Amino acid sequence: MTDLTATAAKDWASDQEVRWCPGCGDYGILKAVQMLMPDLGGRPENTVFISGIGCAARFPYYMNTYGMHSIHGRAPAIATGLAMARDDLDVWVVGGDGDMLSIGGNHLIHALRRNVNLTILLFNNQIYGLTKGQYSPTSEVGKVTKSTPFGSLDQPFNPVSVALGAEASFVARTHDLDRAHMIETFRRAREHRGAALVEIYQNCNVFNDGAFGAITSRSARDEMLIPLVHGQAIRFGKEREKGVMIDGQGRALIVKVRDVGEEAILVHDETRTEPGLAFLLSRLSSGPTEPTPVGVFRAVPRPDYGGETNRQLAAAQDKSGPGDLSSLLHSRPTWDVA
Amino acid sequence: MADLEIPPTGAVDLDRVIIRFAGDSGDGMQLTGDRFTSASAVFGNDLLTLPDFPAEIRAPAGTVAGVSAFQVHISDHEITTPGDEPNVLVAMNPAALRSELGRLAVGGTVIVNTDSFDERNLTKAGYRSDPLTDGTLDRYSVYEVPMTSLTKDAVAPLGVKPRDAERSKNFFALGLLSWMYTRPLEPTLQWIEEKFGKRPEVAEANRTAFRTGHAFGETAELFDHPYTVKPAVQTPGTYTSINGNTALAWGLIAASQLAKLPMFLGSYPITPASDILHELSKHKNFGVRTLQAEDEIAGIGAALGAAFGGHLGVTTTSGPGIALKSETMGLAVSLELPLLIIDIQRGGPSTGLPTKTEAADLLQVMYGRHGESPIPIVAAFAPSHCFFAAIEAVRIALKYRTPVVLLSDGYLANGSEPWRLPNLADLPDISVAFATETNHVSAEGEPEFWPYLRDPDTLARPWAVPGTPGLMHRIGGIEKQDGSGNISYEPANHERMVHLRADKVAGIANDIPLLDVHGDVDDGEILVLGWGSTWGAIDGAVNRCRARGQKVARAHLVHLNPFPPNLGEILRRYPRVLVPELNLGQLVKLVRAEFLVDARSYTKVQGVPFTAGELEAAILKELGA
Numbered sequence: 001m002t003d004l005t006a007t008a009a010k011d012w013a014s015d016q017e018v019r020w021c022p023g024c025g026d027y028g029i030l031k032a033v034q035m036l037m038p039d040l041g042g043r044p045e046n047t048v049f050i051s052g053i054g055c056a057a058r059f060p061y062y063m064n065t066y067g068m069h070s071i072h073g074r075a076p077a078i079a080t081g082l083a084m085a086r087d088d089l090d091v092w093v094v095g096g097d098g099d100m101l102s103i104g105g106n107h108l109i110h111a112l113r114r115n116v117n118l119t120i121l122l123f124n125n126q127i128y129g130l131t132k133g134q135y136s137p138t139s140e141v142g143k144v145t146k147s148t149p150f151g152s153l154d155q156p157f158n159p160v161s162v163a164l165g166a167e168a169s170f171v172a173r174t175h176d177l178d179r180a181h182m183i184e185t186f187r188r189a190r191e192h193r194g195a196a197l198v199e200i201y202q203n204c205n206v207f208n209d210g211a212f213g214a215i216t217s218r219s220a221r222d223e224m225l226i227p228l229v230h231g232q233a234i235r236f237g238k239e240r241e242k243g244v245m246i247d248g249q250g251r252a253l254i255v256k257v258r259d260v261g262e263e264a265i266l267v268h269d270e271t272r273t274e275p276g277l278a279f280l281l282s283r284l285s286s287g288p289t290e291p292t293p294v295g296v297f298r299a300v301p302r303p304d305y306g307g308e309t310n311r312q313l314a315a316a317q318d319k320s321g322p323g324d325l326s327s328l329l330h331s332r333p334t335w336d337v338a
Numbered sequence: 339m340a341d342l343e344i345p346p347t348g349a350v351d352l353d354r355v356i357i358r359f360a361g362d363s364g365d366g367m368q369l370t371g372d373r374f375t376s377a378s379a380v381f382g383n384d385l386l387t388l389p390d391f392p393a394e395i396r397a398p399a400g401t402v403a404g405v406s407a408f409q410v411h412i413s414d415h416e417i418t419t420p421g422d423e424p425n426v427l428v429a430m431n432p433a434a435l436r437s438e439l440g441r442l443a444v445g446g447t448v449i450v451n452t453d454s455f456d457e458r459n460l461t462k463a464g465y466r467s468d469p470l471t472d473g474t475l476d477r478y479s480v481y482e483v484p485m486t487s488l489t490k491d492a493v494a495p496l497g498v499k500p501r502d503a504e505r506s507k508n509f510f511a512l513g514l515l516s517w518m519y520t521r522p523l524e525p526t527l528q529w530i531e532e533k534f535g536k537r538p539e540v541a542e543a544n545r546t547a548f549r550t551g552h553a554f555g556e557t558a559e560l561f562d563h564p565y566t567v568k569p570a571v572q573t574p575g576t577y578t579s580i581n582g583n584t585a586l587a588w589g590l591i592a593a594s595q596l597a598k599l600p601m602f603l604g605s606y607p608i609t610p611a612s613d614i615l616h617e618l619s620k621h622k623n624f625g626v627r628t629l630q631a632e633d634e635i636a637g638i639g640a641a642l643g644a645a646f647g648g649h650l651g652v653t654t655t656s657g658p659g660i661a662l663k664s665e666t667m668g669l670a671v672s673l674e675l676p677l678l679i680i681d682i683q684r685g686g687p688s689t690g691l692p693t694k695t696e697a698a699d700l701l702q703v704m705y706g707r708h709g710e711s712p713i714p715i716v717a718a719f720a721p722s723h724c725f726f727a728a729i730e731a732v733r734i735a736l737k738y739r740t741p742v743v744l745l746s747d748g749y750l751a752n753g754s755e756p757w758r759l760p761n762l763a764d765l766p767d768i769s770v771a772f773a774t775e776t777n778h779v780s781a782e783g784e785p786e787f788w789p790y791l792r793d794p795d796t797l798a799r800p801w802a803v804p805g806t807p808g809l810m811h812r813i814g815g816i817e818k819q820d821g822s823g824n825i826s827y828e829p830a831n832h833e834r835m836v837h838l839r840a841d842k843v844a845g846i847a848n849d850i851p852l853l854d855v856h857g858d859v860d861d862g863e864i865l866v867l868g869w870g871s872t873w874g875a876i877d878g879a880v881n882r883c884r885a886r887g888q889k890v891a892r893a894h895l896v897h898l899n900p901f902p903p904n905l906g907e908i909l910r911r912y913p914r915v916l917v918p919e920l921n922l923g924q925l926v927k928l929v930r931a932e933f934l935v936d937a938r939s940y941t942k943v944q945g946v947p948f949t950a951g952e953l954e955a956a957i958l959k960e961l962g963a
Contacts (some may be wrong), residue, residue: 014812016824047809052644053815060812061825066804068646069814074563074639075484077631081640082804084627085602086647089804107639110632132788309627316622323624328588331524332579335380337572337758 012037012044014064018288020055025176025202031063032182033121040090040190047090050079052104054096054204056123073104076111076120080305083117090190093120097138098128101157107136107143107198109166115194117304121186122199123158126288127208142286145207160197160282160297164275169302170196171278173294175216175225176203181294188296194304199201201288212288226254228281228295233265236291244284244293252280254291270299348563349520354413355567356421357515360432360438361451363396363406366508367932371408372754373512373529377521379579379756381571383412386721386874387581388420388947389752393609393692400454400462412519414568418874419721420753422949428511430454430485432463439474447479449514451507453486481560485510485551492550493543502540505865508737513551520566523552575758582750582910583610585757587617587679589728591624592762594650596729597736598769600625601701602644604637604655609692610748614654634662638679642666645675646813648772649805650732654680657699658688660743664707669815670741671711674790678728678735679703679713683747683870685945694945695748698921699869702900703743704928710836712843714738715898717745719873722757724750727896733768734846739798747920749871749947772802773809778821787811789823796849797842844900849895853902855893857884862891865912866962867937869895869925871947872918878950883957885929890957898925906933916940916960918953 012034020026037047047065051057051070061065066089070078075093082093093111100108100122111118127145128134132145138159142151163171170192174185182200189196201212215224226236226244234244235257243257243265257265272278278298285292357374361367368389375387384688388409397404411421423443429435431454442448453469469475470482489507490500498506501556509530516523526548534541557560594601603626605615619628627644631637631664638653645651655663660681670677683699685691714734718727725777731744776785777800787809790799802809811823820834855865857880868876873894879899880892893908895901909915909929915937917926921937930937942948 016812030703039573043807044810046805048646048804049471058816063812065810066646067810067812067814068643068673070639070642071665071815074635074666077636077639078643078646080636081604081629081643082647083639083643084629085600085644085649086804089647095942096757106362107636110636135775136702189438237427261924300615311629313622317625320623323591323595323621323626325592325762328621328624329578330576333376333380334576334578335382336576337574 005113007038007044009034009038012064014062016061018062019058021206024055024203025125026056026059026178026202028179029121029123029182029200029202031061032179033073033186034063036181036183036186039188042090046088048082049092049094050075050082051094051098053130054099056096057099058096058322059094073099073102074107076100076104076107076118079118080111080114080116084306084309087117087310091118093118095122095153097122097124097126097136097159101137101159101162109162112163112166112195112197114305117193117301117306118190118195119186120195120197122197122318123202124159124199125202125204125208126211127204129204129207132249156287157199161279163197164279164282164298168197168298169194169300170296172197172296173199173201175201175212175294177216177218185296192299193307194239194302214289216288217291224291226284226291226293228268228270228293228297230268230270230296232268233262234268234293235265242282246277246280252284254284257267270296272298273300349566350563351564352567353415354411354417355519355621356409356411356424356497357426357428358407358409358424358438359428359511360398360405360407360434361508362433363392363394363404365406365430366397366505367406367408370508370512371410373526374515374521375410375515375754375921376529376579377525378410378412378527381522382572383567384415384417384570384572384756385410385412386420387411387754387755388749390946391693398608400431400433400459401436402433402463405434407434407438412567413424414570416570418877419947419950426514428515430507430511432459432465432469435469436463436465436721442478444477444481444933447481448475449481449483451485451511452482453484455789468545472509472840480870483514483554483560488550488554489547493546496539496542498539498543499958502543506543509544509547510551510554512753513548514555514618517552517555518561518564520564537681558956565647572756573758577756577758580722580757581752581754582718582746583613583618583682583752585722586718586724586728586746587614590618590726590732591621591626592725592765593729593732593768594624594626596765597650597732599648599650600627601652602641603628603652604631604640604644604648605629605655606631606637606659608634608656608659610684610751611654611656611680613751613856614680614682634659635666638666642670642673642675642677645677646673646804648801650678650736651676652678652680654682656682656684657686657702660699660702660706660812667707667713667741668707670709671707671713672815673813674739675838676735676739676801677741678731678742678744680744680746682751683745683912685943691945693748695871695947696920696945697745697747697872698943699745699926700869700898700921700924701927703745710840713842713899714740714742714843715745716742717870717896717898718750719870719894719896721750721753721755728813729765729768730896733766736768736770737798737849738796738842738846739801740843745870747871770801772806773802774806776808786820789813790818790881791821792838797838797845847900847903850897852904852909853893853895855891855908857891858889859891861889862912863889864891864914864916864957865908866890866892866953867909867915867917867925867959868892869898869919872920875948875950875953876918879953879957882950883952886960888958888963892905895925901932905929909933909935910939913939914960916957918948918956920947
């Protein structure tokens, strides 16, 4: 029996003590999700949070929903099974950059390409927190950590680029210091039918403090964050004096609006079938020290995997009727012995 | 049932015959063997088959590496093995002769396709001289038949392309063997019609080749007489011919219905398990969801996710896949959710012998995990038994909320036998109830749900599925407080939980059948203890030893963890215990460790099953007879 009474944010918080480090960006993300939930109109019993391993992966314990804290990297795979089996549920996946892009990278890209109906929150802090400070697949080249005393050699992943390359139908980016932007982005992701990936720039104040400060701090945001709003020219700066244009060679460039004229500024269209332009936007910055787009990069309708699975099941039942075990056992040549 | 054709005059009765078809991978030998088997099954023989094919899809043509063989044992009485030594070898090329001749009984019959015995093929097969003339075949009855040219000549008037004509030669061989052993023609003709109906020219070529082969036997005056192998006396009922993987897939569908739960299969293709995925993918009208996952880990992960959602979660694989799944198996132990993990064993380690059989994963599934991580194990012993083993494994998983491993192997997976269809009313009700109510009261007097508050009898925890109001809870791989399921790092609690998980699995011993002993139960001088696909060979060997006057008992384990509660008593009852295994002695280690009995091991790891003859000799040796 579904309870139709409205919920409040507190109905979505479990009774478990939250055990992230004081000052961790995860608190803000948890709060944003708990505040959003009543607005979405869902019920705690119909909502499931699945996580892997890592600091972010403790998330399900703090939500008063069904939840599974699974094993490192496997949350998208486990959630795929749950979402295929139960398309009546709201299934969320929560994990960090190591969890989802390193040990679980394979599962993430396949959940995205299949378009499993999942809302995936990727907490990107560019560091391994729970194992105490090794570099991650999103750490910048040259990062000095316990495991890279001479600097890391690895080219980092850009999670938005990875998701776009993996045929994701919904890709967005937000950050942990802007609750309103997080809530709006999560809402969009949740309302998208199919796999929705949200990269959240999240500060690890213990092992990678200030990794995003150059773009997400209040004082920097106007100049360093490029808001993507569907149907609007991509402009930023205190006076919206800067913008993004595509030049004659197909490059995305940051320009001064007055230099090129307003009509030259790219109007954001998150519904483009081809992901190429979204990919260009994802490459505007090479890291969180340069002007970086935030918001919804891509949101295109595509049939979701669980729905398509159920469609095939229904079609098979329409064609052959519900399965009959006796008919199955007699479906190959049989003979009788008297 | 097909009409029995009147045996030609002078047909000689045989009580059984073992035929081995061998040719190049592209020669269609598996199909030929399969059709001969089907016709024999419909005819009413008891039978067992042993397909034996290379891992390469198309190894270089004409080489020994590319030889594909199919052995079938047909009989007028009950048999339990695909036969020790073939009586008849059909060799479609020199490589097949070279690869398979050593298996043939001395004095056996060799039928060769002489068209393929040219210099090039002889060289490819590694023959320096022609075995047809150099004395190699002196100890055998050899029939030289130019199958390719006879087939080409016969189908030429149909306007079939020479290449297609040549490809029909396996039907010529099938026709010839069908004459030799008086097989009914109708099942094969009907099958050709069904299979190739959409390509009439191919159907006609195959039909013509088949009839030509049959007529050749009858008219060529090469053979003295045909043989008959009369139908076996079988228990009345309706029969079908089944292999282990199909039986297993059908058993899963049956289990899903008996449990009243939709099934979810998460799987990654791997030989020899893939056919289960293929079969289940066909039956969506049973509500079966199948996911061909991105890897083995995702296969089991998705199945576990579906189990959390209240579905019957299943994953299928072979030994290397178990290795990849083992971390998730540990999670399933910790989550205490029902999950079925199916291991169709093959030769290992690593890629090993992917298309050959072995049973060396027992200790892997028993112990191959991190931490104290007990998992019940069920093993099928015959192709048709895979059906019932699947139901039993699911029963245990659901009732005890535990991952369960079901072991089969390449021999059972691909081997076929006649199967008397079960009466569906005799199958057990294995349904379980989801939790719908809170089960605890908090210190503040509020009703609450404790996901790890156990059933005192089974020690199973409640299965509360998402969507159930009021029972929201979080589970995970971190150690949980007994009862509440909240995270707990408390030392005594961890020890308690480790014991509870172990006790839960150990307690299943009270809920499985006692082990049956067969043969000389009361005065046996030796007990032969087996598990898995060795059943048929052990049965055959024990019967032979008893026919020689030896006192031999045998018992076969279906439940390998926990063991049946009377196993220790049975082991101590006999002066000697012999454990034949297709590994280097895995069960024998378990029983020696658990029961302190001096059980002896007899092993074979050649990628092929035991023969009854080998085991007969092993038993006699152990008895000093």
